[in-house]
Amino acid sequence: MCKISLSRRNKEILIAVCSFTILIILYKLSGKSRSVSNAKEFSQTDSIHTKEETLTKTAYRIQELEEKISILEKQIPKTYPDVRYLNYLARKRILVTGGAGFVGSHLVDKLMKEGHEVIVADNFFTGRKLNVEHWIGHENFEMIHHDIVNPLYIEVDEIYHLASPASPPHYMENPVKTIKTNTIGTINILGLARRVNAKVLIASTSEVYGDPDIHPQPETYWGHVNPIGPRACYDEGKRISETLTYAYAKQEKMQVRVARIFNTYGPRMHMNDGRVVSNFILQALKGEIITIYGSGGQTRSFQYVTDLVEGLVSLMNSNYTLPVNLGNPVEHTINEFAAIIKELVGGNSKIVHSSEVEDDPQRRKPDITRAKKYLNWEPKVNLNVGLQKTVSYFREELRKFSHSQRNKFVPV
């Protein structure tokens, strides 16, 4: 009984077995009462009442079992991924805002494994506790439920400021909040960095280039952004975030780093992320229509998340203060990308074109000369390899999702 609670998988199996057994009992009971009723002793109403009673009791029993499992699970000593030992001189206290998000959680993994103390601040708007669950309880790890639109008072040596929704449907859902996060939120983080004399890295984006008229985009390009368009909350939010960073650096003599992050994909992307990688993979896995917005002639260059994390840490540890593009320069049209996903996943999904997105950048490809020169960094993970890992991740997410739907108790 105790062994059954050792893992999430076993917990799921236990619940499934319990539910199945109970269903069989129920089925038999209902069969019995039906036959008895037919044999004239029970009225139909009595039978319905008995069934309802049994179902309620069963639901209660399942709940009791789940509670017992969770109590037993807490008694099992947790094991963590291996962490390097650093002495107190080398060990840093590092804050990662948005550390429970897709990119943030991969960065947290790297910093934890290197032996640093990591504090995650996240409001869980797009981040998930599940992404950092494997560190909860570790002596070097701390998680704060905090929205950076409010000031934060802690002592740290370094800050990676990643907090902000990044997927277009998410950042457009509440544009004012997106602007507040990237303005007031960034001011709060820069203020914190100044107070405690911490080095701070700001996560900016390729979106600061807007719909570019220079290709590929070097950091010296000032961009082509519609200041009142639907993407402006994010594009302009990130542009002012950069402006604030360099204003603080100049005025307060702070150490700042700015990473302009290009399209990134990998495990831990949210199922509802809404960006092209997750949409296409999920559509292909479910055998649904793959939806290309517009002609599909627009281009993107996709980098795998671990490459980005290497770049972020190299940038933080470098002496380079100007913005640096972090992205994979291998460029594809969205039409090509849909075909790549279809080929990789298999299945019979049709590719269909729908109306184009307003202000959708038509070309995007990073010029990474700066990153190569000053950080000695360039992406290593080939698109096919990265996509295979991402497809496996989404396949597993879908499996867990359909399992959780099957086990949902719907009271009669």
Ligand SMILES: O=C(O)[C@H]1O[C@H](OP(=O)(O)OP(=O)(O)OC[C@H]2O[C@@H](n3ccc(=O)[nH]c3=O)[C@H](O)[C@@H]2O)[C@H](O)[C@@H](O)[C@@H]1O
């Ligand atoms: O992935 C990222 O890192 C970037 O994603 C977004 O930028 P965007 O390039 O517009 O991302 P997607 O929503 O993934 O769109 C890429 C292209 O695919 C198209 N698309 C998207 C989704 C879909 O289902 N079908 C489809 O054709 C879009 O219209 C767009 O042309 C964010 O705005 C950036 O901040 C972020 O850096």
